[in-house]
Amino acid sequence: MAGSRTKQLWLAASRSLNSRTRTRAFSSSPARYSYEDTVQNLRIGKHTRVIYQGFTGRVATTNAKDSLAYGTNIVGGVTPGKEGEHLGLPLLPNLRKAKEQLKPDATAVFVAAPQCGKAIEEAIEAEIPLIVSVAEHIPLHDIMRVASILKTQSKSRLVGANAPGIIAPIGYCRIGFQPLPTFAPGHIGIVAKSGTLSYETVASITRSGLGQSLCIGMGGDIIAGTNMVDALKVFEQDPETEGIVVVGEVGGRAEEDAAEWIRDYLKRTPNPKPIAALVGGIHAPTGRIMGHAGAWAASGEMLAKEKYKVLQDAGVTMVDHPENFGGVLKTLLSQSGRNVNKIMSNAQSQQKRGYHTLRRRPPPSSQRTATTVRQQKRGLLLGTDQIQEPLKPFLSQAEGVTLSPDEAPADSHYLAITVDRSERSPCIAASPTANPSQLGQRVKRFPYDWREGPNDTTIKQALEHMQLDAAPPAAMAQASALIRALSRMYKEKEAVTISGSVSIDTNGGLQLHQPSMTLQFDDAAYKSTQRQSDLHGLRRRANEVPEEVEAETHGIVFVKLEDPEANIGTLVNGAGLAMNTVDALRLQGGKATNFLDTGGKATSETVKKSFELILRDPRVKVIFVNIFGGLTDGAMIAEGVLLAFKEVDMKDIPVVVRIRGTNEEEGQRIIAESGLSLEAFDGFGEAAGRVVELANR
Structure with missing residues (x-):
């Protein structure tokens, strides 16, 4: 196990990196290093000097108090226009002064979503090595702008947004809002999209005695500053991470990118660290967002059950419920x-030891490792009869392209402007066929x-893949103009996806088929900043599921599942945990009537409202309350259950409650x-078994 020798090696690496000349952020000249090299900045610990942006805010203040008590080396913070002290630490008016005076290694961005993108950009400009953003509902195009800036520099690494953050239990360093009592110093590295699923995972590993070395919250947004492969690279090199x-x-x-990396890692490593995984949403309905902004599969992306298989085929041991990770990892x-x-004994002995350092020398480039879905109705989805007005001014920029009211013919081509999550950027998505059954293989x-x-080069490559390069010259020119026009609309109107089928008419011109078109726009842009209000004013709530609309007004995410044989209502906190609850019930022989995430800010009233929504479904024969409290207080959930029993007609429906955390x-x-x-039950398996038993009476 690691000892003083390990610490000396890591400190030597830190000194080596500090002495090296690095490229300046925002540099327009070719960089010797890139954003990829900043993965080393994820190695936080006792020596990490942390500041807060939005330091004097209520949430930041409470969080900082808890993190200080935990042992995090917080050295001060920033609130624009304020200077002095806060929590007995330096308070500075801007990041420039904070960088000069406090010399931070990391910043915790506790800034509201409308201003968060700008706050992250300021941290990049100040060259803060690690930026952790926790806010939900940051507009997608704000994060796209941030991602485009990150690619121009090699000093700053982003974790998030919409992530619980990053925590090194060995170093007692928390940057985020993770539930501290759940964590214990140890030797398992964890990377997760879902906060609540990661907390369940951590709790299982803590109970097993293995503890955690480093836990990285990737976050549930469409674009993440740090992904699974980034985390895996850190875990591979970390001498304290054993699994x-x-x-x-x-x-x-x-997950697909992670599977590719893992397959290579297992081949090239004599004694690789064991890897276990879970994928939530195996039974999520296609074409729906499952709580997190990024929890939807676009055309050409794998479904959750396919991700499960590709990870398994890569050599990963798959787990069906996070409660099982501890036992699986020990085996x-x-x-x-x-x-x-020895690993467990060493974990116990490290209760007071922290050695992770932030500054590490990146490996030379020669040593770096290479690495049929219905469209998601995310945010605002316009009906095909609504698209002409917003599309018209942009389509006019593609002279000669006609908008056809006819269904697309069998030989039409697929074209979209959407998100490439791995590249953290917009992209042209193209296929030589628009046949939905073939898009997954050909997009x-x-x-x-x-x-x-x-x-021009990118557009040419897309058109060649669409097999339009042999089309008449007029159609080729029109297709290029159409891509440019749609990309302008994508950016100016803050779209998530603009897609449709195109074909060549009898006169050799290009036509876009209106019935095939999907126009989706970012709801966060409107909800957080009131941008694009003209578009979002077109929303037709009357055409949506009433319970889902009502849930939204109470901060609840509710998705009605259409299986006629389903009879188990579910009430869960956290999108990932809610997805996994639906999946795990299926393994027990049960079927859920709904997905319901009470949200991290749930109250007793929220829980009561959740019961009301669930009970409106006549299929429900039993309700399963599955809570793992990270941000959510277990006692508050219990009070909400009691409130529901007092004020809601429960219709003699039995209720099974599992509260952990x-x-x-x-x-x-x-x-x-x-x-x-x-x-009431402690364990998930026992609780789920009882729920299914009651449902099958």
């Missing part, structure tokens, strides 16, 4: 020849710079002493 956990979910290609470590008892993405738009003992006591017909 690795990957927690994924529906949406994007992060895998033993099978790999590692001394599990190819051509990423481009958000700031500049697609260039924050304040779990008090929550369990409230349920046990309620005198109501509630059944």
